[in-house]
Amino acid sequence: MNPIKIGLLGLGTVGGGTLKVLQRNQEEIRRRAGRGIEVAMIAVRNLDRARAIVQEAGATVPVVNDPFAIVDSPEIDIVVELIGGYDLTRELVLRAIANGKHVVTANKALLAVHGNEIFKAAQDKGVMVAFEAAVAGGIPIIKALREGLTANRIEWIAGIINGTTNFILTEMRDKGLDFDTVLKEAQRLGYAEADPTFDIEGFDAAHKLTLMSAIAFGVPVQFERAYVEGITKLEAVDIRYAEELGYRIKLLGITRRAEAGIELRVHPTLVPAKRLIANVEGAMNAVVVNGDAVGPTLYYGKGAGAEPTASAVVADLVDVTRLHTADPEHRVPHLAFQPDALSDTPVLPIDEVRSSYYLRMRVADETGVLADITRILAEGGISIDAMLQKESREGEPQTDIIMLSHVTVEKRVNAAIAAIEALPTVLSKVTRIRMEELN
């Protein structure tokens, strides 16, 4: 059989990796797919640089400047979008679909924001939009969620899905350093970008979480409803106290099916140190999925980088190659559930989320302080699971109190914090970090 022809939009890190993997493993891939996968055209901004990369990969592929030349080319079966960003890519992907081409993309931002429109267009046209590479790089988590766990009512997902922030948190803990210091180091080493906002403020993780949530619960993508909190305000002292209490702090994307709706939130989270996911270090990614039949399962691997991401892109290419002439009913629905069977379960506002909490406050070292605080918590219906009070230093009439709460509703904790901060004996703002047992 003739090879299937693909067009690459973009030849950056992931594009270059994809070209290289397709070239190096072409025989292995053909033995699996039953058919070769040929890069027939590449569109880039910088033609000279691209030609050098193509040559280095040992390939011979025409390189063009205009991405629409690929999207409109009758020669191309699958468009691989690796440009990134929303505007141009939305136009390119929708035009590829309108032209009856399948699309493979690593663009989590595009799908988290415009996914409903794109999947609808693909559905109507009978083409596939595959996006394994958009979440957790080389880890086949989309496939696991969408196909591997179809027996389950998924209860929750919790994932380390941003390598930059996990690298920073690992360094902060290992070296006892503050966020700013470690961020600079991460930038120097290439683990963080010059403008790291997207990563460190949690948006990248929220894009990925949005996609997983839709697939897990059969709801539309709704990034605009996600609660997003990054790691920029995290202090070394809380990492240390958490450690003393048997916890690690990770930036987790969490989505859960609660009674009143779906939780969709990204924030720093205390996790028991003995959990496998608490031991995921450096730039690695891991996702825990809890299904009602299977229980907790975990998927771990490299969440970024040229070849790990290319691994996911090419896996999608093989899937699409296998099914591209098949009746659409034989294909897996884009969001795991049949398009006419999506649910309108709402995403809960963060106030309504249920979690445990780590609370740290600086208090005057006087009689009755603790009584006042615990009374406020009790009146708020918040029960305490563990407490740590540090001895005040010689001559210092202040001390840190750390409390771990049982599971409660966030708005109750916020109300209690306001009352606690109003106490004259409480000398600082209350630092509040969410905590999950994940069992």
Added chain:
Amino acid sequence: MNPIKIGLLGLGTVGGGTLKVLQRNQEEIRRRAGRGIEVAMIAVRNLDRARAIVQEAGATVPVVNDPFAIVDSPEIDIVVELIGGYDLTRELVLRAIANGKHVVTANKALLAVHGNEIFKAAQDKGVMVAFEAAVAGGIPIIKALREGLTANRIEWIAGIINGTTNFILTEMRDKGLDFDTVLKEAQRLGYAEADPTFDIEGFDAAHKLTLMSAIAFGVPVQFERAYVEGITKLEAVDIRYAEELGYRIKLLGITRRAEAGIELRVHPTLVPAKRLIANVEGAMNAVVVNGDAVGPTLYYGKGAGAEPTASAVVADLVDVTRLHTADPEHRVPHLAFQPDALSDTPVLPIDEVRSSYYLRMRVADETGVLADITRILAEGGISIDAMLQKESREGEPQTDIIMLSHVTVEKRVNAAIAAIEALPTVLSKVTRIRMEELN
């Protein structure tokens, strides 16, 4: 669309779990599959017990005594084989295939031994034989290997794929107890069977490893070539010494693409304590897959039990339901590679395997002993990575020496061990345990 009709052969732990999950999550499953999955007939030995289970699950399904009634029924689309064992099941599965029915099975033993015959028959007849539940219970590892990592040249797989032995090893380590004591406890708790041979001697793990090896490397299943060593001879002292050196001992199934062939082996293995897989405790399973593009990935979850295994059975049912009327070319090949593209790379005999080694010996506490031993190792081309010599106890003229070697060929180690054991100052047999860095 009418529901697809399945027939269950067997209603034991997994069969009961499958019935329950299909019943409880029928709506969720239909929303995903686009079609209901209906248990239309069940064959069992004990009719009364089965009827009680069916009633308890809230289902109404005819129960029969003769499994061939299902396999031959024109009403049944998919046969789910959950009986276990080789002989009857081989006949049933082949007859189901001959009748043009798809098969879903959890039977690792059957496929590891008769897989080539069964997959060939299915291929010729154009039906699917799905077996996600045969390896690592609810973890979708077959799907990850067969579809999620198709871009990769798989380099090696290492897995904790038997919960019973991992439970025993965890207890031996936590409590410092010997194998026999812990086995009895495991039997009492239901983690080990009355006749635990299959688990503790490594055969169950070897069946599962054989299937993963075939899928990873595109070779036929060849269980008869697997090297199988269980945990029955493992001593608490070695678990302790390994710990001191920074390692844990796990029963691993390892398959690796080496230069001269494929390694296929199950045995106790030292693994660095900091690896995620070293921290997989109790009856849990985990598999590490290393691909050339993606790097190391890990998959973790429950490897046995009614509902975790049912999770895999039902995922297969959804896959088969989706593709059962599709042209066979749209389906994933049984062993990941196209049947005409299998390779005849041989499985290496254990003597030719490359590994690191943990060696423990009891020696006389005399000058020159260590010099003799290290000379023998050096002459055998074996280099030492770490050594631990325990101080001899007061008045005891003997001591334990533990050595960790660098990677070498097994036959060299065996020759060196024979020479070491011949030394008059070496007072015991040399305990040899293989060791893998898994990075």
